[in-house]
Amino acid sequence: MARVLSLFRPKPFLAFVGRRKPPLCKMSLDSRAQEVFATAVGAVQPDTVVRQSIERKEDSVIIDGHKYALKHNLHLVGFGKAVLGMAAEAEKIMGDHLVKGVISVPHGIQETLKQNGKEHLLLKENSRIKVMEGAKHNLPDADAQKAAEGIAQLARELTEKDLLLVLISGGGSALLPAPIPPISLQEKFDVTRKLAAAGATIQELNTVRRALSFLKGGGLAHCAQPAKVVALILSDVIGDPLDFIASGPTVRSDVWPEEVLSVLDRYKLVDAIPASVKDVLGRLSPQREKNKDETDKSENVHNVVIGSNSVALKCAGRRVRELGFRPVVLSPGVCGDVRAVSRLYGLLARFACSREEPPPEIAAEVLRLGPEVGVESWDLCRTMQVLGEGRTEGWGATCLLAGGEPTVELTGKGRGGRNQELALRVGLELRGLELPPKGPVFLSGGTDGQDGPTEAAGAITDGGLYEEAQAQGLDINNFLTNNDSFTFFSRLSSGQRLLVPGLTCTNVMDVHMLLIPPIPINIR
Ligand SMILES: Nc1ncnc2c1ncn2[C@@H]1O[C@H](COP(=O)(O)OP(=O)(O)OP(=O)(O)O)[C@@H](O)[C@H]1O
Numbered sequence: 001m002a003r004v005l006s007l008f009r010p011k012p013f014l015a016f017v018g019r020r021k022p023p024l025c026k027m028s029l030d031s032r033a034q035e036v037f038a039t040a041v042g043a044v045q046p047d048t049v050v051r052q053s054i055e056r057k058e059d060s061v062i063i064d065g066h067k068y069a070l071k072h073n074l075h076l077v078g079f080g081k082a083v084l085g086m087a088a089e090a091e092k093i094m095g096d097h098l099v100k101g102v103i104s105v106p107h108g109i110q111e112t113l114k115q116n117g118k119e120h121l122l123l124k125e126n127s128r129i130k131v132m133e134g135a136k137h138n139l140p141d142a143d144a145q146k147a148a149e150g151i152a153q154l155a156r157e158l159t160e161k162d163l164l165l166v167l168i169s170g171g172g173s174a175l176l177p178a179p180i181p182p183i184s185l186q187e188k189f190d191v192t193r194k195l196a197a198a199g200a201t202i203q204e205l206n207t208v209r210r211a212l213s214f215l216k217g218g219g220l221a222h223c224a225q226p227a228k229v230v231a232l233i234l235s236d237v238i239g240d241p242l243d244f245i246a247s248g249p250t251v252r253s254d255v256w257p258e259e260v261l262s263v264l265d266r267y268k269l270v271d272a273i274p275a276s277v278k279d280v281l282g283r284l285s286p287q288r289e290k291n292k293d294e295t296d297k298s299e300n301v302h303n304v305v306i307g308s309n310s311v312a313l314k315c316a317g318r319r320v321r322e323l324g325f326r327p328v329v330l331s332p333g334v335c336g337d338v339r340a341v342s343r344l345y346g347l348l349a350r351f352a353c354s355r356e357e358p359p360p361e362i363a364a365e366v367l368r369l370g371p372e373v374g375v376e377s378w379d380l381c382r383t384m385q386v387l388g389e390g391r392t393e394g395w396g397a398t399c400l401l402a403g404g405e406p407t408v409e410l411t412g413k414g415r416g417g418r419n420q421e422l423a424l425r426v427g428l429e430l431r432g433l434e435l436p437p438k439g440p441v442f443l444s445g446g447t448d449g450q451d452g453p454t455e456a457a458g459a460i461t462d463g464g465l466y467e468e469a470q471a472q473g474l475d476i477n478n479f480l481t482n483n484d485s486f487t488f489f490s491r492l493s494s495g496q497r498l499l500v501p502g503l504t505c506t507n508v509m510d511v512h513m514l515l516i517p518p519i520p521i522n523i524r
Pocket residue numbers: 138170171236407408409410413414415416417418421446448450451452453483484485507
Protein backbone atom coordinates (compact mmCIF):
# COMPACT_ATOMS: atom_id res chain seq x y z
CA MET A 1 0.00 0.00 0.00
CA ALA A 2 2.79 2.39 0.95
CA ARG A 3 4.35 1.80 -2.45
CA VAL A 4 1.10 2.47 -4.24
CA LEU A 5 0.49 5.65 -2.27
CA SER A 6 3.97 6.88 -3.04
CA LEU A 7 2.96 6.80 -6.70
CA PHE A 8 0.25 9.32 -6.03
CA ARG A 9 2.19 12.24 -4.80
CA PRO A 10 1.03 14.95 -7.16
CA LYS A 11 4.40 15.29 -8.76
CA PRO A 12 4.71 16.79 -12.19
CA PHE A 13 1.05 17.81 -12.59
CA LEU A 14 1.11 20.59 -10.06
CA ALA A 15 4.82 21.03 -10.10
CA PHE A 16 4.57 23.92 -12.54
CA VAL A 17 1.80 25.81 -10.82
CA GLY A 18 3.12 28.93 -9.13
CA ARG A 19 6.77 28.12 -9.85
CA ARG A 20 9.10 29.49 -12.44
CA LYS A 21 8.82 27.14 -15.38
CA PRO A 22 11.80 25.56 -17.12
CA PRO A 23 12.55 27.03 -20.57
CA LEU A 24 10.39 25.53 -23.31
CA CYS A 25 13.25 23.73 -25.01
CA LYS A 26 13.99 21.93 -21.70
CA MET A 27 10.41 20.80 -21.12
CA SER A 28 9.70 17.26 -22.25
CA LEU A 29 6.61 16.49 -24.32
CA ASP A 30 5.19 14.62 -21.32
CA SER A 31 5.61 17.67 -19.07
CA ARG A 32 3.98 19.90 -21.64
CA ALA A 33 1.07 17.47 -21.97
CA GLN A 34 0.58 17.55 -18.18
CA GLU A 35 0.74 21.32 -18.15
CA VAL A 36 -1.93 21.56 -20.86
CA PHE A 37 -4.14 19.12 -18.95
CA ALA A 38 -3.75 21.25 -15.80
CA THR A 39 -4.79 24.32 -17.80
CA ALA A 40 -7.89 22.54 -19.15
CA VAL A 41 -8.94 21.54 -15.63
CA GLY A 42 -8.12 25.01 -14.24
CA ALA A 43 -10.40 26.65 -16.81
CA VAL A 44 -13.46 24.87 -15.46
CA GLN A 45 -12.87 25.17 -11.72
CA PRO A 46 -16.22 25.70 -9.98
CA ASP A 47 -15.31 29.07 -8.48
CA THR A 48 -13.80 30.32 -11.74
CA VAL A 49 -16.81 29.47 -13.89
CA VAL A 50 -19.26 31.05 -11.44
CA ARG A 51 -17.12 34.22 -11.13
CA GLN A 52 -16.96 34.53 -14.90
CA SER A 53 -20.69 34.10 -15.37
CA ILE A 54 -22.08 36.54 -12.77
CA GLU A 55 -21.45 40.24 -13.11
CA ARG A 56 -22.43 42.13 -9.97
CA LYS A 57 -23.54 45.74 -10.49
CA GLU A 58 -24.57 47.42 -7.24
CA ASP A 59 -28.00 46.01 -6.44
CA SER A 60 -28.31 43.82 -9.49
CA VAL A 61 -26.53 41.04 -11.28
CA ILE A 62 -26.13 40.38 -14.97
CA ILE A 63 -26.10 36.76 -16.03
CA ASP A 64 -25.83 35.82 -19.71
CA GLY A 65 -27.07 39.26 -20.73
CA HIS A 66 -30.10 39.22 -18.39
CA LYS A 67 -30.33 41.69 -15.52
CA TYR A 68 -31.78 40.61 -12.18
CA ALA A 69 -32.54 43.06 -9.36
CA LEU A 70 -31.23 42.04 -5.94
CA LYS A 71 -33.49 43.05 -3.03
CA HIS A 72 -32.50 40.57 -0.36
CA ASN A 73 -34.60 38.17 -2.37
CA LEU A 74 -32.02 35.66 -3.58
CA HIS A 75 -32.32 31.98 -2.69
CA LEU A 76 -29.89 29.30 -3.76
CA VAL A 77 -30.07 25.55 -4.32
CA GLY A 78 -27.58 23.20 -5.94
CA PHE A 79 -26.74 19.56 -6.53
CA GLY A 80 -23.70 17.95 -8.10
CA LYS A 81 -20.08 17.08 -7.54
CA ALA A 82 -18.74 20.58 -8.24
CA VAL A 83 -21.52 22.50 -6.52
CA LEU A 84 -19.85 23.26 -3.17
CA GLY A 85 -17.19 25.45 -4.82
CA MET A 86 -19.82 27.01 -7.08
CA ALA A 87 -21.99 27.88 -4.07
CA ALA A 88 -19.07 29.34 -2.10
CA GLU A 89 -18.26 31.69 -4.98
CA ALA A 90 -21.92 32.61 -5.58
CA GLU A 91 -22.33 33.53 -1.91
CA LYS A 92 -19.26 35.79 -2.09
CA ILE A 93 -20.70 37.60 -5.10
CA MET A 94 -24.27 37.94 -3.80
CA GLY A 95 -23.35 39.00 -0.26
CA ASP A 96 -26.28 39.58 2.09
CA HIS A 97 -28.79 39.58 -0.77
CA LEU A 98 -28.62 35.83 -0.33
CA VAL A 99 -31.42 34.90 2.06
CA LYS A 100 -31.03 31.15 2.30
CA GLY A 101 -29.73 28.13 0.43
CA VAL A 102 -29.59 24.33 0.43
CA ILE A 103 -27.12 22.26 -1.56
CA SER A 104 -26.80 18.51 -2.03
CA VAL A 105 -23.17 17.47 -2.46
CA PRO A 106 -21.23 14.17 -2.39
CA HIS A 107 -20.68 12.36 0.86
CA GLY A 108 -17.42 13.39 2.53
CA ILE A 109 -16.62 16.19 0.11
CA GLN A 110 -16.05 18.89 2.76
CA GLU A 111 -13.51 16.74 4.59
CA THR A 112 -11.83 15.78 1.32
CA LEU A 113 -11.53 19.42 0.24
CA LYS A 114 -9.96 20.31 3.61
CA GLN A 115 -7.47 17.47 3.31
CA ASN A 116 -6.55 18.54 -0.21
CA GLY A 117 -5.91 22.17 0.75
CA LYS A 118 -8.94 23.42 -1.18
CA GLU A 119 -10.51 25.46 1.62
CA HIS A 120 -11.35 28.23 -0.85
CA LEU A 121 -14.06 25.94 -2.24
CA LEU A 122 -15.73 25.55 1.18
CA LEU A 123 -18.50 27.76 2.54
CA LYS A 124 -17.69 30.28 5.26
CA GLU A 125 -18.62 29.37 8.83
CA ASN A 126 -21.46 31.90 8.94
CA SER A 127 -22.79 30.87 5.54
CA ARG A 128 -26.53 31.09 4.86
CA ILE A 129 -26.32 27.96 2.75
CA LYS A 130 -27.03 24.58 4.32
CA VAL A 131 -24.75 21.83 3.03
CA MET A 132 -26.22 18.34 2.90
CA GLU A 133 -23.91 15.47 2.01
CA GLY A 134 -25.19 12.23 0.53
CA ALA A 135 -25.15 9.82 -2.42
CA LYS A 136 -22.21 7.77 -1.17
CA HIS A 137 -20.33 6.20 -4.11
CA ASN A 138 -22.40 8.33 -6.51
CA LEU A 139 -25.56 6.35 -5.68
CA PRO A 140 -28.83 7.96 -4.57
CA ASP A 141 -29.54 7.28 -0.89
CA ALA A 142 -31.73 8.42 1.99
CA ASP A 143 -29.41 11.37 2.75
CA ALA A 144 -29.64 12.62 -0.82
CA GLN A 145 -33.41 12.17 -0.74
CA LYS A 146 -33.57 14.30 2.42
CA ALA A 147 -31.51 16.97 0.69
CA ALA A 148 -33.84 16.81 -2.32
CA GLU A 149 -36.81 17.33 0.00
CA GLY A 150 -35.07 20.35 1.57
CA ILE A 151 -34.41 21.80 -1.88
CA ALA A 152 -38.01 21.24 -3.02
CA GLN A 153 -39.29 22.81 0.21
CA LEU A 154 -37.17 25.92 -0.27
CA ALA A 155 -38.36 26.24 -3.88
CA ARG A 156 -42.02 25.86 -2.92
CA GLU A 157 -41.85 28.73 -0.40
CA LEU A 158 -40.78 31.30 -3.01
CA THR A 159 -42.95 34.18 -4.25
CA GLU A 160 -42.91 36.23 -7.44
CA LYS A 161 -40.55 38.69 -5.75
CA ASP A 162 -37.89 36.03 -5.32
CA LEU A 163 -34.99 34.88 -7.46
CA LEU A 164 -33.79 31.27 -7.24
CA LEU A 165 -30.21 30.57 -8.28
CA VAL A 166 -29.81 26.87 -9.14
CA LEU A 167 -26.28 25.45 -9.34
CA ILE A 168 -26.00 22.22 -11.32
CA SER A 169 -23.10 19.93 -12.15
CA GLY A 170 -22.46 16.30 -13.04
CA GLY A 171 -23.57 13.77 -10.46
CA GLY A 172 -26.67 15.92 -9.85
CA SER A 173 -29.11 13.11 -10.73
CA ALA A 174 -27.95 10.91 -7.86
CA LEU A 175 -27.90 13.89 -5.49
CA LEU A 176 -31.51 14.92 -6.17
CA PRO A 177 -33.63 11.78 -5.91
CA ALA A 178 -37.36 12.40 -5.53
CA PRO A 179 -39.20 9.28 -6.67
CA ILE A 180 -42.87 9.74 -7.55
CA PRO A 181 -44.99 7.68 -5.12
CA PRO A 182 -45.65 4.82 -4.91
CA ILE A 183 -42.10 4.25 -6.28
CA SER A 184 -39.64 3.83 -3.43
CA LEU A 185 -36.08 5.12 -3.55
CA GLN A 186 -34.82 1.53 -3.61
CA GLU A 187 -37.05 0.62 -6.55
CA LYS A 188 -35.98 3.65 -8.55
CA PHE A 189 -32.37 2.94 -7.74
CA ASP A 190 -32.71 -0.71 -8.81
CA VAL A 191 -34.11 0.30 -12.20
CA THR A 192 -31.32 2.80 -12.92
CA ARG A 193 -28.62 0.45 -11.59
CA LYS A 194 -29.77 -2.34 -13.91
CA LEU A 195 -29.87 0.04 -16.85
CA ALA A 196 -26.38 1.36 -16.12
CA ALA A 197 -25.00 -2.17 -15.74
CA ALA A 198 -26.54 -3.13 -19.09
CA GLY A 199 -24.61 -0.29 -20.77
CA ALA A 200 -27.34 2.34 -21.18
CA THR A 201 -26.12 5.78 -22.24
CA ILE A 202 -26.54 8.78 -19.93
CA GLN A 203 -29.33 10.03 -22.22
CA GLU A 204 -31.19 6.72 -21.85
CA LEU A 205 -30.61 6.61 -18.10
CA ASN A 206 -31.80 10.16 -17.59
CA THR A 207 -34.84 9.65 -19.84
CA VAL A 208 -35.95 7.00 -17.35
CA ARG A 209 -34.90 9.02 -14.28
CA ARG A 210 -36.91 12.04 -15.48
CA ALA A 211 -40.06 9.94 -15.76
CA LEU A 212 -39.77 8.54 -12.24
CA SER A 213 -38.89 11.73 -10.38
CA PHE A 214 -40.79 14.82 -9.24
CA LEU A 215 -37.86 17.21 -9.47
CA LYS A 216 -36.17 16.08 -12.69
CA GLY A 217 -37.33 17.12 -16.17
CA GLY A 218 -38.30 20.62 -15.08
CA GLY A 219 -39.91 19.59 -11.79
CA LEU A 220 -37.70 21.84 -9.66
CA ALA A 221 -38.38 24.93 -11.79
CA HIS A 222 -42.06 24.14 -11.53
CA CYS A 223 -41.87 24.00 -7.71
CA ALA A 224 -40.23 27.45 -7.71
CA GLN A 225 -43.02 29.16 -9.67
CA PRO A 226 -43.83 32.07 -9.59
CA ALA A 227 -40.23 33.02 -8.65
CA LYS A 228 -37.65 33.73 -11.32
CA VAL A 229 -35.17 30.86 -11.77
CA VAL A 230 -31.60 31.10 -13.09
CA ALA A 231 -29.64 27.85 -13.43
CA LEU A 232 -25.86 27.89 -13.82
CA ILE A 233 -24.78 24.57 -15.30
CA LEU A 234 -21.38 22.88 -15.47
CA SER A 235 -21.92 20.32 -18.21
CA ASP A 236 -20.66 16.73 -18.08
CA VAL A 237 -22.67 15.45 -21.06
CA ILE A 238 -21.57 15.47 -24.70
CA GLY A 239 -23.19 18.34 -26.60
CA ASP A 240 -24.29 20.06 -23.34
CA PRO A 241 -27.99 19.04 -23.65
CA LEU A 242 -29.76 21.02 -20.92
CA ASP A 243 -32.51 18.46 -20.49
CA PHE A 244 -30.06 15.62 -19.78
CA ILE A 245 -27.41 17.22 -17.55
CA ALA A 246 -28.36 16.06 -14.03
CA SER A 247 -31.68 15.05 -15.69
CA GLY A 248 -32.67 18.66 -16.37
CA PRO A 249 -34.49 19.77 -13.17
CA THR A 250 -34.91 23.29 -14.55
CA VAL A 251 -35.74 22.30 -18.11
CA ARG A 252 -39.35 21.58 -18.96
CA SER A 253 -39.58 18.29 -20.77
CA ASP A 254 -42.49 16.13 -21.72
CA VAL A 255 -42.37 12.61 -20.42
CA TRP A 256 -43.61 9.97 -22.82
CA PRO A 257 -44.16 6.62 -21.11
CA GLU A 258 -43.68 4.93 -24.53
CA GLU A 259 -40.19 6.42 -24.79
CA VAL A 260 -39.29 5.22 -21.29
CA LEU A 261 -40.63 1.74 -22.03
CA SER A 262 -38.67 1.55 -25.25
CA VAL A 263 -35.43 2.29 -23.34
CA LEU A 264 -36.27 -0.43 -20.79
CA ASP A 265 -37.20 -2.79 -23.62
CA ARG A 266 -33.86 -2.16 -25.40
CA TYR A 267 -32.08 -3.58 -22.35
CA LYS A 268 -34.66 -6.33 -21.78
CA LEU A 269 -35.74 -4.83 -18.47
CA VAL A 270 -39.47 -4.33 -19.03
CA ASP A 271 -40.33 -7.55 -17.19
CA ALA A 272 -38.00 -6.66 -14.33
CA ILE A 273 -39.57 -3.29 -13.46
CA PRO A 274 -41.59 -3.17 -10.23
CA ALA A 275 -45.36 -2.65 -10.17
CA SER A 276 -44.94 0.87 -8.75
CA VAL A 277 -42.93 1.96 -11.81
CA LYS A 278 -45.50 0.39 -14.16
CA ASP A 279 -48.17 2.19 -12.18
CA VAL A 280 -46.51 5.61 -12.60
CA LEU A 281 -45.82 5.05 -16.28
CA GLY A 282 -49.33 3.72 -16.83
CA ARG A 283 -51.01 6.79 -15.43
CA LEU A 284 -50.87 10.05 -17.31
CA SER A 285 -47.49 11.18 -16.09
CA PRO A 286 -47.68 13.87 -13.41
CA GLN A 287 -44.83 15.63 -15.19
CA ARG A 288 -46.74 15.65 -18.42
CA GLU A 289 -49.73 17.09 -16.64
CA LYS A 290 -47.53 19.53 -14.79
CA ASN A 291 -45.90 20.75 -17.97
CA LYS A 292 -49.28 21.57 -19.41
CA ASP A 293 -49.90 23.77 -16.40
CA GLU A 294 -50.72 27.26 -17.63
CA THR A 295 -48.92 28.84 -14.68
CA ASP A 296 -45.58 27.36 -15.75
CA LYS A 297 -43.97 30.32 -17.46
CA SER A 298 -40.84 29.39 -19.33
CA GLU A 299 -39.73 33.05 -19.52
CA ASN A 300 -39.28 32.81 -15.75
CA VAL A 301 -36.53 30.21 -16.18
CA HIS A 302 -33.11 30.91 -17.61
CA ASN A 303 -30.61 28.05 -18.08
CA VAL A 304 -26.97 28.91 -18.76
CA VAL A 305 -24.09 26.49 -19.40
CA ILE A 306 -21.12 28.13 -17.66
CA GLY A 307 -18.51 25.42 -18.11
CA SER A 308 -18.06 22.49 -20.45
CA ASN A 309 -15.51 20.35 -22.21
CA SER A 310 -15.39 22.93 -25.04
CA VAL A 311 -14.42 25.66 -22.56
CA ALA A 312 -11.65 23.45 -21.16
CA LEU A 313 -10.35 22.64 -24.67
CA LYS A 314 -10.40 26.31 -25.71
CA CYS A 315 -8.19 27.33 -22.77
CA ALA A 316 -5.99 24.29 -23.30
CA GLY A 317 -5.54 25.43 -26.91
CA ARG A 318 -4.22 28.81 -25.76
CA ARG A 319 -1.73 27.15 -23.43
CA VAL A 320 -0.68 24.78 -26.20
CA ARG A 321 0.31 27.77 -28.33
CA GLU A 322 2.37 29.26 -25.48
CA LEU A 323 4.12 25.94 -25.13
CA GLY A 324 5.24 26.01 -28.74
CA PHE A 325 2.61 23.89 -30.51
CA ARG A 326 0.06 24.68 -33.16
CA PRO A 327 -3.27 23.60 -31.62
CA VAL A 328 -6.07 21.86 -33.46
CA VAL A 329 -9.28 20.94 -31.64
CA LEU A 330 -10.81 17.81 -33.13
CA SER A 331 -14.07 17.69 -31.13
CA PRO A 332 -15.40 17.92 -27.55
CA GLY A 333 -17.73 14.98 -28.26
CA VAL A 334 -15.54 11.91 -28.79
CA CYS A 335 -17.43 8.81 -27.69
CA GLY A 336 -17.88 5.18 -28.68
CA ASP A 337 -15.83 2.12 -27.88
CA VAL A 338 -12.34 2.81 -26.64
CA ARG A 339 -10.89 0.48 -29.32
CA ALA A 340 -12.35 2.56 -32.15
CA VAL A 341 -11.22 5.78 -30.45
CA SER A 342 -7.65 4.50 -30.01
CA ARG A 343 -7.59 3.40 -33.65
CA LEU A 344 -8.67 6.91 -34.68
CA TYR A 345 -5.85 8.58 -32.74
CA GLY A 346 -3.35 6.03 -34.07
CA LEU A 347 -4.41 6.79 -37.65
CA LEU A 348 -4.28 10.54 -37.13
CA ALA A 349 -0.77 10.24 -35.66
CA ARG A 350 0.29 8.13 -38.65
CA PHE A 351 -1.24 10.69 -40.98
CA ALA A 352 0.67 13.52 -39.27
CA CYS A 353 4.01 11.70 -39.14
CA SER A 354 3.96 10.19 -42.61
CA ARG A 355 7.25 10.78 -44.45
CA GLU A 356 5.49 11.42 -47.73
CA GLU A 357 1.94 12.12 -48.76
CA PRO A 358 0.02 9.70 -46.48
CA PRO A 359 -1.63 6.81 -48.33
CA PRO A 360 -5.31 7.63 -49.07
CA GLU A 361 -6.38 4.55 -47.10
CA ILE A 362 -5.51 6.35 -43.85
CA ALA A 363 -7.86 9.27 -44.50
CA ALA A 364 -10.53 6.87 -45.75
CA GLU A 365 -10.37 4.80 -42.55
CA VAL A 366 -10.40 7.95 -40.41
CA LEU A 367 -13.58 9.08 -42.15
CA ARG A 368 -15.13 5.63 -41.83
CA LEU A 369 -14.50 5.68 -38.07
CA GLY A 370 -16.14 9.12 -37.66
CA PRO A 371 -19.73 8.00 -36.95
CA GLU A 372 -18.50 5.29 -34.56
CA VAL A 373 -16.63 7.82 -32.41
CA GLY A 374 -19.11 10.68 -32.62
CA VAL A 375 -16.95 12.98 -34.77
CA GLU A 376 -18.31 14.74 -37.86
CA SER A 377 -16.53 14.21 -41.20
CA TRP A 378 -16.08 17.95 -41.42
CA ASP A 379 -14.11 18.00 -38.16
CA LEU A 380 -12.00 15.04 -39.25
CA CYS A 381 -11.19 16.70 -42.61
CA ARG A 382 -10.35 20.02 -40.95
CA THR A 383 -8.08 18.25 -38.47
CA MET A 384 -6.31 16.23 -41.16
CA GLN A 385 -5.77 19.41 -43.12
CA VAL A 386 -3.99 21.03 -40.16
CA LEU A 387 -1.96 17.89 -39.48
CA GLY A 388 -1.06 17.71 -43.19
CA GLU A 389 0.05 21.35 -43.22
CA GLY A 390 2.16 20.66 -40.14
CA ARG A 391 3.94 17.99 -42.14
CA THR A 392 4.29 19.65 -45.54
CA GLU A 393 4.70 23.28 -44.60
CA GLY A 394 6.91 22.80 -41.60
CA TRP A 395 4.60 24.38 -39.02
CA GLY A 396 6.64 22.73 -36.33
CA ALA A 397 5.03 20.90 -33.44
CA THR A 398 1.27 20.32 -33.49
CA CYS A 399 -1.10 19.41 -30.67
CA LEU A 400 -4.40 17.75 -31.35
CA LEU A 401 -6.94 18.31 -28.57
CA ALA A 402 -10.23 16.51 -28.07
CA GLY A 403 -12.68 15.65 -25.34
CA GLY A 404 -15.64 13.47 -24.58
CA GLU A 405 -16.37 10.17 -22.93
CA PRO A 406 -15.51 6.90 -24.70
CA THR A 407 -16.77 3.61 -23.28
CA VAL A 408 -15.07 0.40 -22.25
CA GLU A 409 -16.74 -2.94 -22.55
CA LEU A 410 -15.69 -4.63 -19.33
CA THR A 411 -14.64 -8.23 -19.86
CA GLY A 412 -12.16 -8.62 -17.02
CA LYS A 413 -11.99 -7.99 -13.30
CA GLY A 414 -8.92 -5.76 -13.16
CA ARG A 415 -8.60 -2.16 -11.99
CA GLY A 416 -8.64 0.57 -14.55
CA GLY A 417 -10.57 3.33 -16.21
CA ARG A 418 -11.47 4.41 -19.72
CA ASN A 419 -8.68 7.03 -19.88
CA GLN A 420 -5.95 4.63 -18.81
CA GLU A 421 -7.25 1.95 -21.15
CA LEU A 422 -7.41 4.45 -24.01
CA ALA A 423 -3.86 5.64 -23.32
CA LEU A 424 -2.64 2.06 -23.22
CA ARG A 425 -4.30 1.22 -26.53
CA VAL A 426 -3.07 4.42 -28.20
CA GLY A 427 0.46 3.60 -26.97
CA LEU A 428 0.22 0.35 -28.96
CA GLU A 429 -1.13 2.21 -32.00
CA LEU A 430 1.84 4.61 -31.90
CA ARG A 431 4.37 1.76 -31.94
CA GLY A 432 6.87 2.22 -34.75
CA LEU A 433 6.11 5.93 -35.13
CA GLU A 434 9.43 6.95 -33.64
CA LEU A 435 10.71 10.32 -34.84
CA PRO A 436 14.09 11.52 -33.65
CA PRO A 437 14.44 12.32 -30.78
CA LYS A 438 10.94 11.19 -29.78
CA GLY A 439 7.67 10.29 -31.48
CA PRO A 440 4.18 11.56 -30.70
CA VAL A 441 2.94 11.57 -27.12
CA PHE A 442 -0.67 10.87 -26.11
CA LEU A 443 -2.46 11.87 -22.89
CA SER A 444 -5.94 10.93 -21.78
CA GLY A 445 -7.33 12.20 -18.49
CA GLY A 446 -10.64 12.53 -16.67
CA THR A 447 -11.12 16.17 -15.70
CA ASP A 448 -12.56 15.10 -12.33
CA GLY A 449 -9.17 13.62 -11.48
CA GLN A 450 -10.53 10.12 -11.11
CA ASP A 451 -10.60 7.54 -13.86
CA GLY A 452 -12.97 4.72 -12.93
CA PRO A 453 -12.41 3.33 -9.45
CA THR A 454 -8.70 4.32 -9.37
CA GLU A 455 -6.55 7.05 -7.83
CA ALA A 456 -5.31 8.22 -11.24
CA ALA A 457 -7.03 10.51 -13.75
CA GLY A 458 -5.45 8.85 -16.75
CA ALA A 459 -2.06 8.20 -18.31
CA ILE A 460 0.51 9.44 -20.81
CA THR A 461 1.93 7.14 -23.49
CA ASP A 462 3.99 7.02 -26.65
CA GLY A 463 5.20 4.54 -29.24
CA GLY A 464 7.86 3.16 -26.88
CA LEU A 465 5.24 1.72 -24.49
CA TYR A 466 5.33 -1.85 -25.81
CA GLU A 467 9.12 -2.23 -25.60
CA GLU A 468 9.22 -0.54 -22.19
CA ALA A 469 6.62 -3.00 -20.87
CA GLN A 470 8.37 -5.99 -22.38
CA ALA A 471 11.70 -4.98 -20.88
CA GLN A 472 9.99 -4.92 -17.47
CA GLY A 473 8.29 -8.29 -17.95
CA LEU A 474 4.78 -6.84 -18.31
CA ASP A 475 2.49 -8.48 -20.86
CA ILE A 476 0.29 -5.66 -22.16
CA ASN A 477 -2.28 -7.96 -23.74
CA ASN A 478 -2.92 -9.74 -20.45
CA PHE A 479 -3.57 -6.45 -18.72
CA LEU A 480 -5.88 -5.32 -21.52
CA THR A 481 -7.89 -8.54 -21.51
CA ASN A 482 -8.40 -8.14 -17.79
CA ASN A 483 -9.24 -4.39 -17.99
CA ASP A 484 -6.31 -3.91 -15.66
CA SER A 485 -4.83 -0.69 -17.04
CA PHE A 486 -4.30 0.91 -13.62
CA THR A 487 -2.28 -2.05 -12.34
CA PHE A 488 -0.30 -1.99 -15.57
CA PHE A 489 0.60 1.69 -15.35
CA SER A 490 1.29 1.45 -11.61
CA ARG A 491 3.85 -1.28 -12.24
CA LEU A 492 5.37 0.22 -15.38
CA SER A 493 8.41 2.38 -14.59
CA SER A 494 7.22 2.99 -11.01
CA GLY A 495 3.99 4.59 -12.16
CA GLN A 496 5.72 7.42 -14.03
CA ARG A 497 3.23 7.39 -16.88
CA LEU A 498 0.22 7.77 -14.62
CA LEU A 499 -1.52 11.13 -14.51
CA VAL A 500 -2.32 11.83 -10.86
CA PRO A 501 -3.67 15.33 -10.29
CA GLY A 502 -5.68 14.36 -7.19
CA LEU A 503 -9.17 15.70 -6.61
CA THR A 504 -9.91 18.47 -9.14
CA CYS A 505 -13.37 19.53 -7.83
CA THR A 506 -14.80 19.78 -11.32
CA ASN A 507 -16.01 17.46 -14.10
CA VAL A 508 -16.40 18.16 -17.79
CA MET A 509 -15.73 14.59 -18.98
CA ASP A 510 -12.31 13.65 -20.41
CA VAL A 511 -9.52 15.46 -22.25
CA HIS A 512 -7.43 13.76 -24.96
CA MET A 513 -4.22 15.17 -26.35
CA LEU A 514 -1.87 14.06 -29.11
CA LEU A 515 1.39 15.99 -29.21
CA ILE A 516 3.24 15.66 -32.48
CA PRO A 517 6.82 16.91 -32.48
CA PRO A 518 8.16 18.75 -35.54
CA ILE A 519 8.87 16.40 -38.42
CA PRO A 520 12.65 16.63 -39.02
CA ILE A 521 13.61 18.19 -42.38
CA ASN A 522 15.47 15.11 -43.58
CA ILE A 523 12.39 12.90 -43.39
CA ARG A 524 9.88 15.45 -44.67
N1 LIG B 1 -11.30 -1.82 -14.89
C1 LIG B 1 -11.75 -0.90 -15.74
N2 LIG B 1 -11.13 -0.67 -16.90
C2 LIG B 1 -11.59 0.26 -17.77
N3 LIG B 1 -12.69 1.01 -17.54
C3 LIG B 1 -13.34 0.82 -16.39
C4 LIG B 1 -12.92 -0.14 -15.43
N4 LIG B 1 -13.77 -0.09 -14.38
C5 LIG B 1 -14.70 0.87 -14.68
N5 LIG B 1 -14.44 1.40 -15.88
C6 LIG B 1 -15.21 2.43 -16.57
O1 LIG B 1 -15.17 3.61 -15.81
C7 LIG B 1 -16.36 4.35 -16.05
C8 LIG B 1 -16.79 5.00 -14.76
O2 LIG B 1 -15.79 5.91 -14.53
P1 LIG B 1 -15.91 7.14 -13.54
O3 LIG B 1 -16.13 6.61 -12.16
O4 LIG B 1 -14.70 7.97 -13.79
O5 LIG B 1 -17.27 7.74 -13.97
P2 LIG B 1 -17.68 8.92 -14.86
O6 LIG B 1 -18.31 8.35 -16.08
O7 LIG B 1 -16.54 9.86 -15.06
O8 LIG B 1 -18.80 9.46 -13.95
P3 LIG B 1 -19.00 10.85 -13.30
O9 LIG B 1 -19.28 11.77 -14.45
O10 LIG B 1 -20.18 10.63 -12.41
O11 LIG B 1 -17.75 11.16 -12.55
C9 LIG B 1 -17.38 3.39 -16.61
O12 LIG B 1 -17.64 3.81 -17.93
C10 LIG B 1 -16.67 2.05 -16.62
O13 LIG B 1 -16.90 1.31 -17.78
